[in-house]
Amino acid sequence: MTFQHRAIIDTIPGYKQGKPAPQVEGQRSYKISSNENAFDPLPSVVDAIDSHALTRLNRYPDMRGWAVVERLAAKYGVEPENIVLGCGSTEVITMLVSLVAGPGDEIVYPWRSFEAYPIIVTGAGATSVQVPNLPDGGHDVDALIAAVNERTRLVIVNNPNNPTATSISDADARRIMQAVPSDVLVLFDEAYIQFNTAEGTSVAMDLFREYPNVVVAHTFSKAYGLAGLRIGYAIAPEDVIDGMRKVALPFGVTDVAQSAALASLDAEDELEARVEAIVAERDRVVAALQVQGWEFPQPYANFFWLPLGDRTEAAAAEFLKAGLSTRVFPGEGIRISIGEPEANTAVIEVCERLKTAGF
Ligand SMILES: Cc1ncc(COP(=O)(O)O)c(C=O)c1O
Incomplete structure (x- = not known):
């Protein structure tokens, strides 16, 4: 350049x-x-977009996506203050990284994993600490834990892991939670959770209820089939959500996407x-x-x-x-x-x- x-x-x-x-x-x-x-x-989703959102294209969307946030809060039994929407979970992860890390800070994650992680981390000026997967494609939990030090600002767990499709067990996820200091956040990226049939898998929402430093990222792109509309969300402690909202792309989640997400939640x-x-x-x-x-x-x-x-x-x-x-x-x-x-x-x-x- x-x-x-x-x-x-x-x-x-x-x-x-x-x-x-x-x-x-x-x-x-x-x-x-x-x-x-x-x-x-789904026809009901297309219909919701047709009948509602397309008539409002001249207006900005509700920046907070309140209707969707409240529906998700009820679904998971959390407060609306625990949820933020993003343009896909990619944006949610981007918000989180720019909230917690900058030059000199480290973010620990398995590798190979979602290819956006290094892009987002480097974009924030932070340093990636990539922990090679085990030969079976799963997270190397001991090595992930060993990689955490005083510079670590975030640990990412991808369950199931893209691209290896492996699942991490509840026991292993808890080992990570026990080892990471409680003021360092652990992100569970569960973009594919609905397809995860592994017995004994970690379920990040269970951990969210037990630990103060868990962030859960979900998306409407995969099981809900809305990849083209770009809508995902994070569930996290309220102060984390407050910080993420500060760095969010203003008005990033369109009204069309919000309508489709609501209709999808009606058609579960x-x-x-x-x-x-x-x-x-x-x-x-x-x-x-x-x-x-x-x-x-x-x-x-x-x-x-x-x-x-x-x-x-x-x-x-x-x-x-x-x-x-x-x-x-x-x-x-x-x-x-x-x-x-x-x-x-x-x-x-x-x-x-x-x-x-x-x-
Ligand atoms: C592991 C993982 N996380 C997050 C995403 C982001 O998806 P989206 O931004 O469409 O929600 C993907 C997409 O492929 C993914 O594979």
């Missing part, structure tokens, strides 16, 4: 958005690269049925791949991780040829979202071919 700027920004790796479905002559193609919900939006039964269908599809794919002889972490999200190492790019090319855009981490592995049933069947077929080819 030829203009005066913060040199640290040059070190930020650009966020790599999941690629769109490839164009393959004479063949249907699918985008399974961004952990989205493949179901179309329908959305739960969709989550069950996605989990069933995930389990179908996992079972088929295990029969084929693949070894990969048991997934507890709406995606799974194939640790392919140096064969990653070769395998990714086969998926592309079959009309499937996956999220490729060169030299490490491929993250595959659970998509339409036809897409999932195509994934199984590609994996079969890869196995036959010696992968």
